[in-house]
Amino acid sequence: MITSDTLRRIAHFDSAGLPVVSAYVGLPARSESPRAARSRLSSMLSETEATTSDGDLDHDARLSVREDLARIREAAPTGPPGAGAVALFACSGRGFFEQVRLPRHVRDRLVVDGTPWTRPMLAVLDEFHRAGVVVLDRADARLWELFQDELGDELALHDTALRGSRYAGWHGLDERHVHDKAEELRKRHFSRVADTVRTLARERGWELLVVGGHHEEVSLFVPFLPHGLRERVAGTFAADPGTVRPAEVQQAAAKVVEDYERLEEVRWVEDALGLHAAGGLAVVGVEDCLWAASVKAVQLLLVQDEATVPGLVCPRCGWLGARGQTRGPCPVCGAPTSATGDVLEELAEAVIDNSGTVEHVSAQTRLAEHLCAAVLRFPLPAAPSAE
Ligand SMILES: [Zn+2]
Structure with missing residues (x-):
């Protein structure tokens, strides 16, 4: 999974004066043999080798670039034909090497510069929304992140104080009081979950939120989200946090995000065609x-x-x-x-x-x-x- 941490690490990498090599290498096209793809990469690397071996760079820089190119050659992408591209970033002199698999083809390119050249990568990834997924009921909650149809590891919900405490210590309360108490606990639980979601959304750059649970509880929970997050709820699905498996969460949440993305496309197309029709x-x-x-x-x-x-x-x-x-x-x-x-x-x-x-x-x-x-x-x- 391409985590926001990886992207941040690449974007904020400081080479302290050494050159950074950024390479974009398409996986073999449908009509192309893996060998042809390798030779494409090879000639791109040789060209760069030739241009960086002259006197423009100092000794350390030259050494670092030479190692970068070797490393990139080694890590040359493999994968099913037509499956997209790989972005590689290297600065061996500073122990930096990252590779990111891209779901869409981009043109082969290699750039040596003072910073990682991330624009083509970000342009491809921008088309996919990073989403938080929360599955909850009145006493429990579980959290994940979804990006490009991949579900990350389950995220820890720091505050587990309420788990299992639903009926503890309520002896002697009449039914009415038990009900009030349960409602109070539910509200406190929902607002703590909403706080956690808000923190994670900010830290991890979630553009969307998907909420799973029993219908009634989901609709009771959503108003606990801060306004800006409530607007980002892409959709909901039915699930039980106690029994749901990650594969089921992945499937349901991916469907919600996909439907949302298709709707967004329709809106963008209508906006552009409308603007054109209006002479804009x-x-x-x-x-x-x-x-x-x-x-x-x-x-x-x-x-x-x-x-x-x-x-x-x-x-x-x-x-x-x-x-x-x-x-x-x-x-x-x-x-x-x-x-x-x-x-x-x-x-x-x-x-x-x-x-x-x-x-x-x-x-x-x-x-x-x-x-x-x-x-x-x-x-x-x-x-x-x-x-
Ligand atoms: Zn021209």
């Missing part, structure tokens, strides 16, 4: 989105998941075009263009490189007929006329 800063369709990305105008890109469109890329200025057949010079800078099997992937990468947000839409929405739509940062200049 948005474009719809492949050609306009490509032009918008070419001029770095895209703030949010919505792209139909699994769709591919052949197109053209200008290696010099980054212009993107959809015309698959006529491979002329770049209409912006005149350099020779190269053909690509999927210009939508180039589009997504370009948006990420320019600090935009990318959301792959797999829900059934009106985006299916347009393939992509984008919310813009500024109005587009006129597109160069097609040759």
Whole structure:
């Protein structure tokens, strides 16, 4: 599981002046042999080796980078074809090495810089919500974290004072008093659970919360959450904290989060299409989105998941075009263009490189007929006329 701790460790790593190597390596594509994937990585590493072995770096830095590259070569990703990518970060001189499996393909790239280059990784992971999962009844509660359909280890609920104390020491109370006492304990229990959830949500960066339990108790519990957290309740499911197994929690909570993410996609698509229809800063369709990305105008890109469109890329200025057949010079800078099997992937990468947000839409929405739509940062200049 990719924990928020790992991501924090990478983001805040201080190399104290030594270079950090960041590598993104795609797992073998469906049509590619693992060997071809390895040789891709190998040539990328050799290129970097060549550029960092000259006099630009001092002795310690050079040594550290050389070790980093060896380490990355060793840790080269394995895995089922088409399963995404791996991000690796290394600074051997400071004993730093991290790798993160990404669920989506990203372009192979290797960067040597003063800090870890995390943007492509974060752009992919941003599409998945980190959620807290609480399963409770009136006396018990259990907690987990869910990310990318994976359920982490059960989290300790620090305050277990109430467990098993439900009926202790109540001899001599009449039924009415027992009821009042039980209600009081239930409320105290719920507010302690809510406190724990709030602390964990802040520490672990939970964007969503999923609540499991008996229907009636779940609806009694939710109002105990602080307002900001209550708005983040993605959904609820039925479960008994005493008997539920983690596999059942995983399945139920993953379904809740998935439904939430699909609904969110529908909302984003409707917002973008609505903005475009109203003449706002948005474009719809492949050609306009490509032009918008070419001029770095895209703030949010919505792209139909699994769709591919052949197109053209200008290696010099980054212009993107959809015309698959006529491979002329770049209409912006005149350099020779190269053909690509999927210009939508180039589009997504370009948006990420320019600090935009990318959301792959797999829900059934009106985006299916347009393939992509984008919310813009500024109005587009006129597109160069097609040759
Ligand atoms: Zn160009």
